[in-house]
Amino acid sequence: EVQLVQSGAEMKKPGESLRISCEGSGYSFTNYWISWVRQMPGKGLEWMGRLDPTDSYANYNPSFQGHVSISTDKSISTAFLQWSSLKASDTAIYYCARHSPLAGFDYWGQGTLVTVS
Amino acid sequence: DIQMTQSPSSLSASVGDRVTITCRASQSISTYLNWYQQKPGKAPKLLIYAAFSLQSGVPSRFSGSGSGTDFTLTISSLQPEDFATYYCQQNDITPWTFGQGTKVEIK
Numbered sequence: 563e564v565q566l567v568q569s570g571a572e573m574k575k576p577g578e579s580l581r582i583s584c585e586g587s588g589y590s591f592t593n594y595w596i597s598w599v600r601q602m603p604g605k606g607l608e609w610m611g612r613l614d615p616t617d618s619y620a621n622y623n624p625s626f627q628g629h630v631s632i633s634t635d636k637s638i639s640t641a642f643l644q645w646s647s648l649k650a651s652d653t654a655i656y657y658c659a660r661h662s663p664l665a666g667f668d669y670w671g672q673g674t675l676v677t678v679s
Numbered sequence: 680d681i682q683m684t685q686s687p688s689s690l691s692a693s694v695g696d697r698v699t700i701t702c703r704a705s706q707s708i709s710t711y712l713n714w715y716q717q718k719p720g721k722a723p724k725l726l727i728y729a730a731f732s733l734q735s736g737v738p739s740r741f742s743g744s745g746s747g748t749d750f751t752l753t754i755s756s757l758q759p760e761d762f763a764t765y766y767c768q769q770n771d772i773t774p775w776t777f778g779q780g781t782k783v784e785i786k
Contacts, residue, residue: 607768609776667715
């Protein structure tokens with residue numbers, strides 16, 4: 563069974579750093595890209611960027627570039643989303659999702675709630 | 680960025696109704712268009728990919744159509760479990776973008 567399991571909810575202060583994770587199982591991790599999607603409270607979905615676990619190449623939405631970093635450790639089938647300095651406006655649920663190039667996001671993680679206050 | 684505009688933003692419908700949601704792209708995206716369903720407190724679920732291909736395990740009452748800039752998601756006979764928010768997404772040109780969502784509520 564394909565699963566993406568994300569790390570637990572986080573509560574942080576502005577200016578702090580954070581890394582959340584997304585572990586894939588039930589499939590070959592390097593055969594699919596991983597994207598990260600933000601959902602602010604009561605709002606819609608925003609694509610943040612995607613990663614190819616094969617070569618760790620990441621492509622960012624310009625709206626998020628420079629503020630977040632996407633990485634992977636393929637030895638543990640895990641992708642990461644990282645901030646070096648959080649803002650209150652980063653408060654949101656963050657989802658990871660797997661997909662093939664130019665295909666829909668077919669499996670999603672359960673979401674990680676990040677609260678910055 | 681390619682803007683995705685869904686209409687309506689919300690609708691009220693009854694069980695058994697035929698429901699149609701439209702999505703318009705600000706420029707042509709061929710058929711690089713996906714549809715998702717999201718229920719409160721849950722992750723989105725892929726319903727339709729590449730404009731009209733039904734994702735495995737999704738009921739056949741869901742269908743998608745369109746190409747270029749205009750797309751449609753149709754639910755042929757609304758079921759109680761279909762009350763949710765629906766999003767379109769283009770994955771033709773990065774940054775990939777989502778529509779603002781259409782909330783389907785019980786009449």
